[in-house]
Amino acid sequence: MNGHIHNTDDRRELQMARSMCWHCQSEMAGEYFCDRCVKVQPVSKDLDYFTCFGLPRRLALNPQTLETKFYELSRAFHPDFYQNKSDEEQTISLGNSAMLNTAYRTLRDPIQRAEYLLDLEAGSVKDIRTTPPADLFEEILELQDTLDEFRASDRASESASTLRTKLHADRATLEQRQRDIEAQLLQLFSRWDALQDRGEATEQARTERGRILKEMRDILSNRTYVKNIVNDLVATIA
Amino acid sequence: MSRIVGIDLGTTNSLVAYMDHGTPRVIAARHERAMVPSVVALTDNGLIVGDSAKEHLTRTPERTVYSVKRFMGKSLADVQGELAYFPYTLTEKGGVIRIKLGEKSYSPPQISAMILKELKLRAEAFLGESITKAVITVPAYFNDSQRQATKDAGMIAGLEVLRIINEPTAASLAYGLQEKTQGTIAVYDLGGGTFDISILKLKNGIFEVLATNGDTHLGGDDFDQLIADLFLTEIRTQYGLDLSTHPDHMQAVRLEAERAKIRLSDELKTTAGLDLPDGKGRFTRELTRDQLDGLCTALVERTLGPCRLAVKDSGLAPGDIDEVVLVGGSTRMPLVRQRVQALFGKQPHCELNPDEVVALGAAVQADILSGGTTDMLLLDVTPLSLGIETMGGVMSSLIRRNTTIPASAKEMFTTYVDGQTGVDIHILQGERELAKDNRSLARFRLKVPPLPAGVPRIEVTFLIDANGILNVMAKDMRTGETQSIEVKPSYGLSDQEVERMIEDSFKFAADDVSARKLIEARLDAGALITTTEKSLADGGHLVATGNVEAIRTALSALATAKDGTDPRAIRARMADIEQAAKGLTVAMLDDSLKQGLQGKKVSDVT
Numbered sequence: 001m002n003g004h005i006h007n008t009d010d011r012r013e014l015q016m017a018r019s020m021c022w023h024c025q026s027e028m029a030g031e032y033f034c035d036r037c038v039k040v041q042p043v044s045k046d047l048d049y050f051t052c053f054g055l056p057r058r059l060a061l062n063p064q065t066l067e068t069k070f071y072e073l074s075r076a077f078h079p080d081f082y083q084n085k086s087d088e089e090q091t092i093s094l095g096n097s098a099m100l101n102t103a104y105r106t107l108r109d110p111i112q113r114a115e116y117l118l119d120l121e122a123g124s125v126k127d128i129r130t131t132p133p134a135d136l137f138e139e140i141l142e143l144q145d146t147l148d149e150f151r152a153s154d155r156a157s158e159s160a161s162t163l164r165t166k167l168h169a170d171r172a173t174l175e176q177r178q179r180d181i182e183a184q185l186l187q188l189f190s191r192w193d194a195l196q197d198r199g200e201a202t203e204q205a206r207t208e209r210g211r212i213l214k215e216m217r218d219i220l221s222n223r224t225y226v227k228n229i230v231n232d233l234v235a236t237i238a
Numbered sequence: 239m240s241r242i243v244g245i246d247l248g249t250t251n252s253l254v255a256y257m258d259h260g261t262p263r264v265i266a267a268r269h270e271r272a273m274v275p276s277v278v279a280l281t282d283n284g285l286i287v288g289d290s291a292k293e294h295l296t297r298t299p300e301r302t303v304y305s306v307k308r309f310m311g312k313s314l315a316d317v318q319g320e321l322a323y324f325p326y327t328l329t330e331k332g333g334v335i336r337i338k339l340g341e342k343s344y345s346p347p348q349i350s351a352m353i354l355k356e357l358k359l360r361a362e363a364f365l366g367e368s369i370t371k372a373v374i375t376v377p378a379y380f381n382d383s384q385r386q387a388t389k390d391a392g393m394i395a396g397l398e399v400l401r402i403i404n405e406p407t408a409a410s411l412a413y414g415l416q417e418k419t420q421g422t423i424a425v426y427d428l429g430g431g432t433f434d435i436s437i438l439k440l441k442n443g444i445f446e447v448l449a450t451n452g453d454t455h456l457g458g459d460d461f462d463q464l465i466a467d468l469f470l471t472e473i474r475t476q477y478g479l480d481l482s483t484h485p486d487h488m489q490a491v492r493l494e495a496e497r498a499k500i501r502l503s504d505e506l507k508t509t510a511g512l513d514l515p516d517g518k519g520r521f522t523r524e525l526t527r528d529q530l531d532g533l534c535t536a537l538v539e540r541t542l543g544p545c546r547l548a549v550k551d552s553g554l555a556p557g558d559i560d561e562v563v564l565v566g567g568s569t570r571m572p573l574v575r576q577r578v579q580a581l582f583g584k585q586p587h588c589e590l591n592p593d594e595v596v597a598l599g600a601a602v603q604a605d606i607l608s609g610g611t612t613d614m615l616l617l618d619v620t621p622l623s624l625g626i627e628t629m630g631g632v633m634s635s636l637i638r639r640n641t642t643i644p645a646s647a648k649e650m651f652t653t654y655v656d657g658q659t660g661v662d663i664h665i666l667q668g669e670r671e672l673a674k675d676n677r678s679l680a681r682f683r684l685k686v687p688p689l690p691a692g693v694p695r696i697e698v699t700f701l702i703d704a705n706g707i708l709n710v711m712a713k714d715m716r717t718g719e720t721q722s723i724e725v726k727p728s729y730g731l732s733d734q735e736v737e738r739m740i741e742d743s744f745k746f747a748a749d750d751v752s753a754r755k756l757i758e759a760r761l762d763a764g765a766l767i768t769t770t771e772k773s774l775a776d777g778g779h780l781v782a783t784g785n786v787e788a789i790r791t792a793l794s795a796l797a798t799a800k801d802g803t804d805p806r807a808i809r810a811r812m813a814d815i816e817q818a819a820k821g822l823t824v825a826m827l828d829d830s831l832k833q834g835l836q837g838k839k840v841s842d843v844t
Contacts, residue, residue, distance in 0.1 A: 075444075
């Protein structure tokens with residue numbers, strides 16, 4: 001999928017794609033259950049997680065709404081309720097539940113949600129390189145040296161204790177930076193949602209859309225980088 | 239749908255429970271406790287299970303198996319450190335432990351199956367119907383091999399295991415049913431051999447597990463061993479006696495240690511006593527609760543780390559937990575209660591019997607599966623990360639720990655050499671970086687059509703089902719064809735082995751036959767009592783009072799026999815009734831014949 005399917009009409013079209021009930025072959029109008037024979041239907045592979053939860057493709061999301069819908073769909077799909085049903089229905093229930101659980105886990109976490117949206121709107125996030133924030137480049141090189149020095153040092157020595165103090169300070173700085181990055185990301189969330197709400201089809205809107213997605217990709221890649229450094233740092237001084 | 243029972247297959251004791259009109263109840267055999275000791279002994283009269291087998295622990299220790307749950311899904315190397323403690327002989331075949339009993343060797347699932355069968359028989363005798371389906375509980379922290387071994391045990395026992403459910407979550411179902419609780423609860427489950435902690439969110443009938451952690455090798459057995467070691471050391475210094483060469487006395491020490499520990503849950507001091515071999519008289523020792531606490535503190539502390547991790551994994555702080563529930567016999571120890579209370583800052587719940595609550599919860603889950611209970615739903619998680627070995631012996635995680643199940647992950651595989659026809663895949667479970675530090679679950683070879691390197695695209699789906707058990711599927715993305723995969727479990731029985739064990743269990747199913755006879759006799763007796771009572775009510779006036787009395791006496795004798803366990807006695811009492819009621823039957827036949835003839839002319843009859 002690349003970038004063009006994001007309004008409501010297209011989404012409806014996606015659902016129509018799996019048009020027939022696997023069981024009675026009647027035309028499907030229901031969401032997850034056939035209107036005629038009431039059999040559960042496999043969730044289409046093309047169905048995105050937002051649509052699955054009946055949510056617009058927005059980044060600000062009420063966790064309560066998401067949870068309520070998750071519980072509701074769990075009650076519809078969970079294998080516990082298909083024990084007395086046919087093998088086909090049990091298989092569908094298992095597949096749907098697994099998909100639902102992945103969808104919920106992805107949307108519940110803001111970072112994963114942003115990565116997922118980016119993937120939907122602008123292609124694979126697996127291509128995102130983890131890059132250091134440009135302004136932190138020097139500091140990070142220095143930090144790596146300190147870390148190496150600390151690892152090689154005798155932990156009981158005085159120099160190690162100086163290094164440790166310095167690393168603790170670096171950790172605080174980086175963790176603050178991590179929080180800043182997350183705040184920036186949240187700002188982007190509002191910009192994205194506002195743009196979607198306006199629903200304009202102008203050239204200007206398209207440019208803005210591209211810009212937001214690029215910024216989001218950069219921020220996510222910086223965040224992963226900083227997070228890895230912090231993890232490494234915490235593990236070393238622990 | 240036929241009835242599904244809930245079974246708690248414990249390290250030290252096992253129970254079976256069923257749902258009785260919306261209330262889960264444990265099943266006790268007549269005049270016996272509901273708990274069946276998880277002990278199997280080989281006697282001259284064959285294999286026996288439960289209380290009677292427990293008596294053989296000190297008599298024939300080398301032929302009496304206890305704590306078999308510790309060996310489920312394990313290899314001999316996994317348990318090397320504790321082999322010295324077990325008086326029975328363990329060997330290994332194909333990565334699976336075998337336990338020697340007389341001439342034969344049994345896998346842990348086979349021994350567990352004997353315990354399951356005993357529970358099955360109890361349930362059948364009590365409910366008067368054949369039981370073929372069950373929900374069986376396992377420690378939440380059990381890995382895939384241990385779960386699979388439990389499922390195999392069920393199959394060998396002739397049970398279709400509809401669900402493997404985690405013990406702490408089962409307990410939460412039993413509590414949830416009773417209390418209709420909402421909020422966040424921590425279930426602390428310290429049993430005979432395993433420890434689990436699960437953090438759950440309860441809301442409108444949904445039981446969502448947020449995180450789970452534990453130690454599958456920490457429980458009451460370990461406390462007993464510490465006390466026993468203390469006694470053994472003292473016996474050695476005081477009497478110059480090394481009991482390790484007397485397996486029967488080793489067992490006696492272990493059992494006395496357990497009894498002393500149990501008494502110290504209610505008392506502040508107790509006296510333990512043991513008869514010594516070689517005419518050395520009797521060893522007695524006073525043990526105080528403080529001394530017990532001192533011995534056990536380190537072990538109890540070991541449970542707190544997993545507790546903190548589980549709370550952290552669920553994104554909470556200990557103070558966010560609304561309720562703490564205690565499960566498992568070992569939570570009766572005051573030291574355990576104190577530590578748990580201190581950690582969470584809350585008085586823990588223990589209203590439901592900690593020995594029974596898991597079985598009760600299993601019965602609730604069984605009722606959910608059979609469609610009886612529809613307002614409750616358990617959403618459990620996988621306790622350990624699942625991954626595959628990649629280049630350099632590193633584990634690449636596909637499904638993270640504490641992911642809600644069912645869970646699936648897809649991975650695309652291709653080839654690195656032209657014409658390569660297979661890709662070897664090694665599945666792992668665990669949290670460590672390197673493949674070798676994690677649990678090897680299985681290996682399989684993915685079949686690939688011979689094509690230039692990089693061209694084949696095989697998508698492998700790893701699916702953890704609602705039992706927490708892994709299923710693997712492969713699909714060739716070029717042809718759309720699915721491929722069946724022969725997964726060789728690293729530490730488990732193959733399908734063929736399980737099949738053979740099921741057959742074996744039928745061959746040696748003499749016990750089954752007698753149980754079946756008992757059930758049938760009880761059913762027939764019930765029917766006879768009903769019809770005879772009806773005959774008495776309808777035609778009692780047709781026979782002499784003395785005859786009515788005789789029939790009543792025979793009826794009550796049958797009722798007593800029906801509560802017993804001897805099918806021959808039941809059949810004999812049934813024959814008595816038929817004899818006593820002969821006159822009544824004839825009189826009633828005559829009477830109905832007369833009634834039928836009334837109003838008819840003699841010429842019509844002849």
